[in-house]
Amino acid sequence: MPGRRAGTYPDAVDSDGARPAAIEPSDTEPSDTEPDGARTWLVDTNHNPGLISFIRRVRRHLPGDPDFGDPLSTAGVGGPSAAARGVDRLLPDREAASREVSFAGLQVWQALTERISGKRAAAETTIVFTDLVGFSSWSLRVGDDATLKLLRRVSAAVEPPMLDRGGHIVKRMGDGLMAVFHTPDVAITAALAANAAIDDVTVDGYTPRMRIGIHTGHPQRIGSDWLGVDVNIAARVMERATKGGIIVSGPTLELLPPGRLAEMGVTAKRVRRQVFGARPTGVPADLVMYRLGIRRDLTGDDADTEDRPSA
Numbered sequence: 001m002p003g004r005r006a007g008t009y010p011d012a013v014d015s016d017g018a019r020p021a022a023i024e025p026s027d028t029e030p031s032d033t034e035p036d037g038a039r040t041w042l043v044d045t046n047h048n049p050g051l052i053s054f055i056r057r058v059r060r061h062l063p064g065d066p067d068f069g070d071p072l073s074t075a076g077v078g079g080p081s082a083a084a085r086g087v088d089r090l091l092p093d094r095e096a097a098s099r100e101v102s103f104a105g106l107q108v109w110q111a112l113t114e115r116i117s118g119k120r121a122a123a124e125t126t127i128v129f130t131d132l133v134g135f136s137s138w139s140l141r142v143g144d145d146a147t148l149k150l151l152r153r154v155s156a157a158v159e160p161p162m163l164d165r166g167g168h169i170v171k172r173m174g175d176g177l178m179a180v181f182h183t184p185d186v187a188i189t190a191a192l193a194a195n196a197a198i199d200d201v202t203v204d205g206y207t208p209r210m211r212i213g214i215h216t217g218h219p220q221r222i223g224s225d226w227l228g229v230d231v232n233i234a235a236r237v238m239e240r241a242t243k244g245g246i247i248v249s250g251p252t253l254e255l256l257p258p259g260r261l262a263e264m265g266v267t268a269k270r271v272r273r274q275v276f277g278a279r280p281t282g283v284p285a286d287l288v289m290y291r292l293g294i295r296r297d298l299t300g301d302d303a304d305t306e307d308r309p310s311a
Contacts, residue, residue: 045097046097046098047095047096047097052097055100059100059103059104062104062107062108062111063107063111063112063115064108064110064114065107065110065222066107068103068106068107069088069106073222073223080106080110081110081223084103087102087106123218124218125180125216125226125230126180126182126184126187126214126215126252127179127180127214127217127219127226127231127234128167128187128190128191128213128214129178129235129237130177130179130191130194130211130212130213131173131174131175131210131238132154132175132176132208132209132210132211133208133210133242135174135175135208136175138206138208142206146204150203150208153203154198154201154208154210155172157194157197157198157201158194158198159177159194160197161194161197162194165186165193166181166182166186167180167186167187167190168181170225171225178234180219180226183255184214185260187216187252188246188256188266188292189264191246192264192266192292195212195245195246198210209243209244210244211238211239211241211242211244211245211247212245213236213237213238213239213240213241213246213248214234214237214247214252215233215252216249216251217230217233233282233283233284233287234249235282236282236283237249237283240271245292246293247290248291249289249290250289250290265294265295266293266294266295267294268290268292269291269293270288270291271289271291
């Protein structure tokens with residue numbers, strides 16, 4: 001056949017009927033194995049443990065979170081987090097240099113974004129935890145319909161006072177939530193308003209009691225969540241309000257301007273240490289807590305509180 005190389009077809013013959021000699025590929029023609037060799041080299045290099053380790057060491061010296069790319073760090077909103085979730089789907093192999101290089105770029109992008117927006121890692125933050133006293137027992141008795149109705153009404157009453165004052169709700173946890181504020185002053189004001197608002201919530205004759213814990217520290221912001229020792233302390237402070245109300249840590253009150261509690265119409269009483277009860281875990285041994293209340297609520301003696309020196 002004109003234009004065909006005889007060596008291409010085993011049954012091809014010359015015009016005189018003789019079978020031609022097989023045509024050997026020349027040295028200048030590309031070998032069929034060269035693409036496979038290049039592909040193998042790329043795969044081996046991409047999975048080279050030494051190279052991966054080197055890139056990870058470099059990331060430790062780049063701006064931002066050197067572990068950016070794990071589920072915690074990519075759970076937030078914004079361009080870097082969204083791009084990171086895409087990279088995680090496209091490059092599922094966690095031991096690959098290409099994945100580390102991609103996340104290194106996104107790590108720097110995230111750091112620059114936070115720097116431009118003025119957000120600093122581990123900045124002083126006031127953390128607020130809330131939940132409802134005895135909620136689990138009540139919901140077990142009344143069933144899902146009443147439970148959901150209550151949770152919706154509690155959310156509608158509690159969240160606006162916090163959001164209106166600049167608070168950020170980090171997460172909702174069934175009958176409670178976690179929120180963060182830039183200053184203790186605003187956090188306490190929001191907590192007082194939220195605690196007052198829940199008094200108007202009633203479902204099938206039941207009015208819930210809310211407990212609130214407030215603590216100020218330097219939690220670590222990772223993605224859309226806040227983690228760290230100070231977050232755990234805030235949760236433990238809330239748990240100390242066994243019968244409801246607002247408990248504030250000493251470090252939070254110490255940051256208030258003198259006379260600020262009086263301006264709020266609030267009194268603080270020191271929570272006494274439990275002598276016979278279980279020792280609280282997850283908080284520093286020297287952490288002091290105070291119960292807040294409107295002045296009319298603290299006219300009598302409280303069994304687990306004592307007067308706090310004037311701020």
